[in-house]
Amino acid sequence: MPLAQRLSNVETSAIRELFKLLGKPGIISFAGGFPDSALFDVPGIQAAVNAALAQNPGAALQYGATEGHPPLREQLATFMQSKGVQGVSPDQLIVTTGSQQALDLLGKTLVDPGSKAIVEGPTFLATIQCFRLYGADLVSAPIDGQGVDVDRLEQLIAEHKPRFVYLIPTFGNPSGALLSLERRKRVLELAVRTQTLIIEDDPYGDLYFDAPPPPSLLALSHEVPGSRDWLVHCGSLSKVLSPGLRVGWMVAPPDLLGKATMCKQFSDAHTSTFAQATAAQYLAGGHMPATLARVRQVYGQRAGVMVDALRRELGDAIDFVAPQGGLFVWARLTGAGGKLADGAALAQRAIEQGVAFVPGAPFFCANPDPSTLRLSFATVGEDKIREGIARLAQALG
Amino acid sequence: MPLAQRLSNVETSAIRELFKLLGKPGIISFAGGFPDSALFDVPGIQAAVNAALAQNPGAALQYGATEGHPPLREQLATFMQSKGVQGVSPDQLIVTTGSQQALDLLGKTLVDPGSKAIVEGPTFLATIQCFRLYGADLVSAPIDGQGVDVDRLEQLIAEHKPRFVYLIPTFGNPSGALLSLERRKRVLELAVRTQTLIIEDDPYGDLYFDAPPPPSLLALSHEVPGSRDWLVHCGSLSKVLSPGLRVGWMVAPPDLLGKATMCKQFSDAHTSTFAQATAAQYLAGGHMPATLARVRQVYGQRAGVMVDALRRELGDAIDFVAPQGGLFVWARLTGAGGKLADGAALAQRAIEQGVAFVPGAPFFCANPDPSTLRLSFATVGEDKIREGIARLAQALG
Numbered sequence: 001m002p003l004a005q006r007l008s009n010v011e012t013s014a015i016r017e018l019f020k021l022l023g024k025p026g027i028i029s030f031a032g033g034f035p036d037s038a039l040f041d042v043p044g045i046q047a048a049v050n051a052a053l054a055q056n057p058g059a060a061l062q063y064g065a066t067e068g069h070p071p072l073r074e075q076l077a078t079f080m081q082s083k084g085v086q087g088v089s090p091d092q093l094i095v096t097t098g099s100q101q102a103l104d105l106l107g108k109t110l111v112d113p114g115s116k117a118i119v120e121g122p123t124f125l126a127t128i129q130c131f132r133l134y135g136a137d138l139v140s141a142p143i144d145g146q147g148v149d150v151d152r153l154e155q156l157i158a159e160h161k162p163r164f165v166y167l168i169p170t171f172g173n174p175s176g177a178l179l180s181l182e183r184r185k186r187v188l189e190l191a192v193r194t195q196t197l198i199i200e201d202d203p204y205g206d207l208y209f210d211a212p213p214p215p216s217l218l219a220l221s222h223e224v225p226g227s228r229d230w231l232v233h234c235g236s237l238s239k240v241l242s243p244g245l246r247v248g249w250m251v252a253p254p255d256l257l258g259k260a261t262m263c264k265q266f267s268d269a270h271t272s273t274f275a276q277a278t279a280a281q282y283l284a285g286g287h288m289p290a291t292l293a294r295v296r297q298v299y300g301q302r303a304g305v306m307v308d309a310l311r312r313e314l315g316d317a318i319d320f321v322a323p324q325g326g327l328f329v330w331a332r333l334t335g336a337g338g339k340l341a342d343g344a345a346l347a348q349r350a351i352e353q354g355v356a357f358v359p360g361a362p363f364f365c366a367n368p369d370p371s372t373l374r375l376s377f378a379t380v381g382e383d384k385i386r387e388g389i390a391r392l393a394q395a396l397g
Numbered sequence: 398m399p400l401a402q403r404l405s406n407v408e409t410s411a412i413r414e415l416f417k418l419l420g421k422p423g424i425i426s427f428a429g430g431f432p433d434s435a436l437f438d439v440p441g442i443q444a445a446v447n448a449a450l451a452q453n454p455g456a457a458l459q460y461g462a463t464e465g466h467p468p469l470r471e472q473l474a475t476f477m478q479s480k481g482v483q484g485v486s487p488d489q490l491i492v493t494t495g496s497q498q499a500l501d502l503l504g505k506t507l508v509d510p511g512s513k514a515i516v517e518g519p520t521f522l523a524t525i526q527c528f529r530l531y532g533a534d535l536v537s538a539p540i541d542g543q544g545v546d547v548d549r550l551e552q553l554i555a556e557h558k559p560r561f562v563y564l565i566p567t568f569g570n571p572s573g574a575l576l577s578l579e580r581r582k583r584v585l586e587l588a589v590r591t592q593t594l595i596i597e598d599d600p601y602g603d604l605y606f607d608a609p610p611p612p613s614l615l616a617l618s619h620e621v622p623g624s625r626d627w628l629v630h631c632g633s634l635s636k637v638l639s640p641g642l643r644v645g646w647m648v649a650p651p652d653l654l655g656k657a658t659m660c661k662q663f664s665d666a667h668t669s670t671f672a673q674a675t676a677a678q679y680l681a682g683g684h685m686p687a688t689l690a691r692v693r694q695v696y697g698q699r700a701g702v703m704v705d706a707l708r709r710e711l712g713d714a715i716d717f718v719a720p721q722g723g724l725f726v727w728a729r730l731t732g733a734g735g736k737l738a739d740g741a742a743l744a745q746r747a748i749e750q751g752v753a754f755v756p757g758a759p760f761f762c763a764n765p766d767p768s769t770l771r772l773s774f775a776t777v778g779e780d781k782i783r784e785g786i787a788r789l790a791q792a793l794g
Binding site: 003256 | 399402437458459500640
């Protein structure tokens, strides 16, 4: 049976293979990329679905507009306002089936076979695969603890004239990096000056530990004239409320939003109205601030425990920037003292010691750094984090 | 901003424009393609979501497998067994975000720009657009009241060597046609003999009025050796339970299913586990037989009223086969007595008379028959159906 050419652009991920090993009893896993189920506000979600089915069961269970359930679009506009975004009305966003679908719709709308696009190195693995399935030729822009290197990004834009630049400016996956305020402004100015579309993926921005991060590119866009015309913003309830709802959203310039909506119509007609109506009731019910406060507190504490344990147990064999939010510590094995400096090799040894993480190399679309690794602290209790990092130190030898 | 080439393959649908007129007060609409919200089993769905959140809230709200929520895959396999399908295990199906997503994944997996594919003339509009977005070159196979003309289909397969043939064998949208048992067997034999993939889209098969229809192609496949290797079956809970859940599924040969699953991973990660867990509880709770009995009875009665009214009011100006299931009457204006024989022109006049329907021409990927129209009886009460058809007769003059 002949398959579409585009399938040859993508291979089954090495990470998926690793995940098969996680069933081993007693494994402490830092490999996940998901929030802790124990933190889900089940009573709040139950109350929200009850309200949705009581108030307008037809709307919660019937077909709905491809653009999204109107009450949810209103709530999401209000939610963004609460985070400093100015002037986004409900009709300037569409609801997507998780922010993964926003990426898919952007790929479908913007990418031809061979189209250039710039992503961070490292970046979210499913982004790489998603855009490559549409034939994108990805270019890797280097990052440091302050996010993407804007000078280098400017050179890459000039060199490759990409269809777009995809960034996770706030607590990126896997990097945990936080793009500085100064760089954020420079990215927006660069977008206007070079007429290059910037895609801001922002699933983690609400998960800060102490001080809030700088405003999102979307929130900053009113300070940089013209930048809203070159900016797409993807949001998600997955990391803060529930991934299982599959509710994300996308803000984009009107023409692009219209084309993405048409693509969505033929992708899944619309996102579950049952989930959308539930999410709308949840937001309208005012539960979100307390939920955010709780997850920030728990993840912040777990991050602190992991950072301390890594420093204590691994010392100068590992190098990392302590995350200020999100779900991940991104680290590099230094090879100090002649120790192992290969993430994939360490991952194998670590499994034998009863601890799992994801090696960093697959997160690069080009020029992988094999010494890197991603450790998630989100779903592991504090004692288990200490134990897991001690096992990691043993694996490193 | 340069957009992907594929967007130029698809235009905004004429039907969407028509739908904007439906807000006019007092309009009786036969234009919809959706089930009646008043028939949704709200208490049953409320009980199902309560059970899902009580029994395993983590699974209902967390990320899940791309293939689908395991309890739902089991329930869907059992549901298909109850409809005569033999030997489909849960791992031979994946859950999709409505059956629309199954079409999208098939397009992504199978269609290159210029790939030939055969669809019925007429067929589901969103199918045409979905496959064209991937660059498909669609070929139209003629149908009659017994479904697709298999002799002609065989010629078209020989001539075009398509990547696949897409059929809605049971109460098709818009045709309402029912593929006969004899033709079903011939289609399966043709698939094996010509090594051509057949996609059976089956959202309406449960909505029969009197006698059950012939078995689905999937159910018949065990009678035609080798045919399961050339058969994809798409199912949906949208028309029988709730479109808003966005729960569909796809059965396919293992290799193809694996590739479609990979594509789904980068399309939306997975279908809402919240909706999937609810649907699984609903099916496990044994509510479906009573729900099916109720919707069959109501739609059957409405269909009968519409058929009688059409014959009484429009006489020989209209020609149609009375539907035996589904949501639609598909009709042709004969022009008898010098009356209007153009569906689009009649649609305009009908709106002025306070009744709406969808002209048939857009449902053809080629060689449209402008005399056709689609009338849905699903969401209109019996008295309003009589009144609406009387208005239609006035519009026809």
